[in-house]
């Protein structure tokens with residue numbers, strides 16, 4: 193008799209409604225965002241504990257190891273710090289050296305490669321962009337060889353779609369163009385026209401995401417210099433409003449004049465600055481080991497199983513930092529333990545359903561997203577499955593299940609055929625889709641999917657959507673303002689776990705569709721990102 197009850201109990205558990213799916217999803221977050229994991233910063237025991245957890249889950253689900261060593265793909269990183277007392281910046285004019293005060297005037301970044309001294313002329317290059325398709329060229333006719341390029345981090349006023357603007361203004365793209373023109377470093381001036389931000393307010397496209405925690409932390413880069421976005425950049429200097437006045441002194445131009453032009457969305461002048469920039473830097477570099485964790489669900493079609501759909505989420509967060517309300521642990525429950533939990537749950541559901549998708553599926557948690565999408569960049573350069581056989585990336589990063597799911601905001605919805613696939617998958621669950629609510633935030637290129645996009649692979653990312661003026665909009669905006677990259681992105685926030693489970697069903701359905709579709713996903717002809725696609729031979 194006891195056996196019969198046991199059987200009933202198992203049956204009841206197996207048939208439990210979606211509430212248990214949501215609860216199960218939440219238990220992963222409870223582990224990953226626990227204080228004992230100390231915010232999962234790369235190179236810390238907390239991150240390693242998280243990696244071990246994901247590996248164990250993948251193993252229990254029955255995914256095949258997809259790394260270079262079991263489930264793991266080693267990602268070699270480098271930690272860099274500038275020794276403050278041995279790192280100085282000064283303006284040299286007529287043989288006189290005027291020091292720039294750290295933070296007050298200008299902050300030197302350890303992204304620069306200089307370890308020693310340099311004295312270089314400077315050129316103001318406006319927005320610092322060269323975009324042929326928008327007929328915009330800040331570098332035309334300028335000689336940048338051996339010079340520091342000085343530019344404002346303001347959105348370029350040229351006409352172009354938001355995704356394109358995001359791409360050309362990204363740190364890597366910008367530097368690639370400046371480096372080609374001969375520059376040996378950069379100094380960025382603030383966006384003098386920036387308003388207190390609100391919807392449609394002027395925002396710097398290329399402004400770095402808020403660095404949290406704001407206490408000094410080492411800069412982390414990929415160890416392989418070939419993969420470093422800022423390779424060749426000797427000097428990386430961020431200049432304040434006060435410092436900008438000092439840099440521009442004697443040039444015949446003022447920062448007020450430049451700020452007014454930015455406000456009026458006008459082109460900016462280009463001119464040489466007087467004197468040279470003298471930089472001394474002592475750069476300490478240390479190797480740091482981390483890893484991506486990868487499990488594979490093998491496809492069933494004899495031919496298509498050698499193609500792969502990737503589902504990714506980042507495992508790292510920003511660690512321990514400046515305390516807020518007595519809490520110094522940046523737990524990263526939504527960012528991005530939530531995405532990792534969904535990767536695990538979607539894999540588990542797939543396995544439990546006995547599904548036999550035609551293509552293979554790569555379930556992956558990547559490292560060092562918070563340091564500039566380094567883990568995914570490394571995987572895109574050194575995939576553990578044949579590069580040309582990756583057909584799509586479905587990335588989950590902080591999708592914010594803070595209220596019931598009526599509509600999913602899809603980043604990249606109009607860029608590729610994946611848009612139709614997600615529409616169909618959402619419809620099956622009674623959910624609508626919408627395009628990016630805040631295109632000026634450039635989210636399509638602000639997480640790990642961008643590493644795949646740049647490798648030519650159609651990709652999508654998601655958020656819980658909202659209608660403008662709705663209570664949901666307020667909830668999301670308040671969250672971004674009050675919780676994003678703060679210690680209270682922890683286990684004590686209100687999360688709609690049932691809505692998260694619905695979201696997982698939509699994404700699971702999307703994954704199945706992409707895996708089963710006889711044709712591989714394709715960029716739309718109108719997509720700017722189509723240019724990165726290589727000609728895959730089938």
Ligand SMILES: [Zn+2]
Pocket residue numbers: 527562677
């Ligand atoms: Zn983040």
